[in-house]
Amino acid sequence: MKFGKKYSRFTVILALLHGVLIGVIALVLVVVIFSVTGKEAKEGVEAPKEIPTMAETPDEKPDPVDNTLAPLTLFANQYGAFTTLQGAETFIASDSSLKTAAIVEGEGQFHVWSHIATSQNRLQNVKSEDSFIKTFTVSEGKCDAFTKSKLWEVLASDQLLKLELSDAEKKEENAQQFIEKYGAITAFTDDLAVLKLHLIAHYSKENGCVIISF
Numbered sequence: 001m002k003f004g005k006k007y008s009r010f011t012v013i014l015a016l017l018h019g020v021l022i023g024v025i026a027l028v029l030v031v032v033i034f035s036v037t038g039k040e041a042k043e044g045v046e047a048p049k050e051i052p053t054m055a056e057t058p059d060e061k062p063d064p065v066d067n068t069l070a071p072l073t074l075f076a077n078q079y080g081a082f083t084t085l086q087g088a089e090t091f092i093a094s095d096s097s098l099k100t101a102a103i104v105e106g107e108g109q110f111h112v113w114s115h116i117a118t119s120q121n122r123l124q125n126v127k128s129e130d131s132f133i134k135t136f137t138v139s140e141g142k143c144d145a146f147t148k149s150k151l152w153e154v155l156a157s158d159q160l161l162k163l164e165l166s167d168a169e170k171k172e173e174n175a176q177q178f179i180e181k182y183g184a185i186t187a188f189t190d191d192l193a194v195l196k197l198h199l200i201a202h203y204s205k206e207n208g209c210v211i212i213s214f
Helices: 009-044 085-093 145-156 173-188 192-205
Strands: 072-082 102-106 109-117 132-140 210-213
Touching (some): 072 085, 072 145, 072 192, 085 102, 102 192, 102 210, 109 192, 145 173, 173 192, 192 210
Antiparallel strands (some): 072 109, 072 132, 102 109
16 A cells, blocks of 8 residues: 655655644733733723822811990090099089989090080080080990990980890890999980980990990
């Protein structure tokens, strides 16, 4: 029996080398393809963006509320100033026209005033030959919040106010005392200038609630 064609040793070696070469080339191609696709995949995936965080700051405390009231500039019809309280009282007792006058202490003297208003023009009808208009300033002293706010409201007003207490304010002793004082003065006069005078005369003495300066 005759078998297939016999190949020389050189031909066989050449064929083996050819096969090995093809295998190497195929392996290189596979490595290159995987390398390229892996790089594209890596470039296609975006890295997560860093979200900026706000810097931690210490707890901010709100600014304290300033309840200080601005000083008021007012005008008084003055009859005299005395170094002693007794001198001022004797002067008022000697003049029947000063029955509604009051004594207001300020800067070490006792002033006899008959009316107080927000402007000089409002005192022209009460000014006499024996009096003159004096400018002064009212500043807050040691006063509770309610009394201070209501007192400033009355002093700054050019009309007689009707003051009423809320249910909560009715439970406050200071609020009741102010309303009682306000009612007692308005019971004997409806003159706003006289009302202001007696409120200032009272509260400038009462615990230094108001401070008078010139």
